Amino acid sequence: xxxxxxxxxxxxxxxxxxxxxxxxxxxxxxxxxxxxxxxxxxxxxxxxxxxxxxxxxxxxxxxxxxxxxxxxxxxxxxxxxxxxxxxxxxxxxxxxxxxxxxxxxxxxxxxxxxxxxxxxxxxxxxxxxxxxxxxxxxxxxxxxxxxxxxxxx
Amino acid sequence: xxxxxxxxxxxxxxxxxxxxxxxxxxxxxxxxxxxxxxxxxxxxxxxxxxxxxxxxxxxxxxxxxxxxxxxxxxxxxxxx
Numbered sequence: 196x197x198x199x200x201x202x203x204x205x206x207x208x209x210x211x212x213x214x215x216x217x218x219x220x221x222x223x224x225x226x227x228x229x230x231x232x233x234x235x236x237x238x239x240x241x242x243x244x245x246x247x248x249x250x251x252x253x254x255x256x257x258x259x260x261x262x263x264x265x266x267x268x269x270x271x272x273x274x275x276x277x278x279x280x281x282x283x284x285x286x287x288x289x290x291x292x293x294x295x296x297x298x299x300x301x302x303x304x305x306x307x308x309x310x311x312x313x314x315x316x317x318x319x320x321x322x323x324x325x326x327x328x329x330x331x332x333x334x335x336x337x338x339x340x341x342x343x344x345x346x347x348x
Numbered sequence: 349x350x351x352x353x354x355x356x357x358x359x360x361x362x363x364x365x366x367x368x369x370x371x372x373x374x375x376x377x378x379x380x381x382x383x384x385x386x387x388x389x390x391x392x393x394x395x396x397x398x399x400x401x402x403x404x405x406x407x408x409x410x411x412x413x414x415x416x417x418x419x420x421x422x423x424x425x426x427x428x
Binding site: 206208248249286 | 371373374375412414415417418419420421
């Protein structure tokens with residue numbers, strides 16, 4: 196019997212210390228696990244970096260990596276077993292996406308975000324400068340106010 | 349005397365009827381956090397103001413979110 200490859204959504208929880216410095220290193224671990232069973236990865240990216248609601252293996256802060264991949268349904272249980280053995284992955288959840296889910300929209304959004312990132316650094320730098328200048332001004336005005344009050348007294 | 353049925357209900361959506369607010373999955377943490385009690389239990393569909401379909405989705409989503417460490421099993425989220 197031949198089975199068709201299906202689309203799956205995988206959420207992987209990894210320690211923040213491992214992924215923060217080198218994002219690709221984290222991706223490589225996931226890719227190697229999925230690649231073992233000939234799963235085709237359609238999308239992989241960091242979803243969120245956040246504090247865990249409870250400690251897992253003495254880890255408090257984690258990075259959530261969202262993936263979409265196509266794989267044979269019979270292979271999923273094997274993938275889950277391999278994940279449980281892999282030390283770098285704290286938790287993982289593999290589910291089928293909702294019926295109306297469209298992967299192409301997600302890819303488009305990712306592309307747009309990348310383009311924005313490439314434009315952003317200049318704006319960020321200017322914003323920081325402006326905020327610094329404003330902060331200094333605010334401090335100066337406070338100092339002046341205190342002086343005036345002293346004089347009044 | 350005030351009737352016990354006049355108590356104000358807390359709802360995710362401030363509507364009189366229970367309604368559908370689009371598919372809910374474990375990634376929509378804001379909705380899930382709103383729908384759990386301080387001890388970690390889920391509110392009923394009536395209190396959440398969600399339709400039956402949404403409430404079923406929410407129950408599954410909350411369980412998945414708990415497993416992934418997005419929301420706690422017991423109590424409120426740690427703040428540090």
